[in-house]
Amino acid sequence: DGGITQSPKYLFRKEGQNVTLSCEQNLNHDAMYWYRQDPGQGLRLIYYSQIVNDFQKGDIAEGYSVSREKKESFPLTVTSAQKNPTAFYLCASSIGGGDYGYTFGSGTRLTVV
């Protein structure tokens, strides 16, 4: 079945550490996205990518980095510069510009220890 796979489901980060969240899709979607979800707030866009080797900052890109070397893969690195990384991270993909809605992965819960 086609879908988006995020891993790991749970991730713990020590202070000062960089961690990478994986996102893979087999839907043949061109666009991929990373969102952050916090209690009491709507989903906020971190980065998105329309095509391979190109990506754009979203509303809260500071402290995060991404790459898009393959159409199927869009990993997110949470760097030590991100001061409040504890959150639920969601990867999504869409056809075109997102006007038809997103397909989301199952999420990664990141906790700072």
Next chain:
Amino acid sequence: EDQVTQSPEALRLQEGESSSLNCSYTVSGLRGLFWYRQDPGKGPEFLFTLYSAGEEKEKERLKATLTKKESFLHITAPKPEDSATYLCAGAGGYQKVTFGIGTKLQVIP
């Protein structure tokens, strides 16, 4: 700035008790209004896209409607398995989607 506001924040219904969830939006140049269902600890699941005022879409016990300022998600005779958080989102400019905080629905047997 685009805004999407959902109400109520939480809703508790008896099984079979129909109700509606509200999504008020101010999204410049609305290209689509989306409804998603999210279960605890999981990613949102796409339900509907509405593109123009007056449009309606149905899926099982759910019906979504759209006006120029609001969208409603009507739940008819809900069952406990309908318990989830329902998210509304509006697509404005290119790659600009604004999400609401969601309505947490609990259906009691």
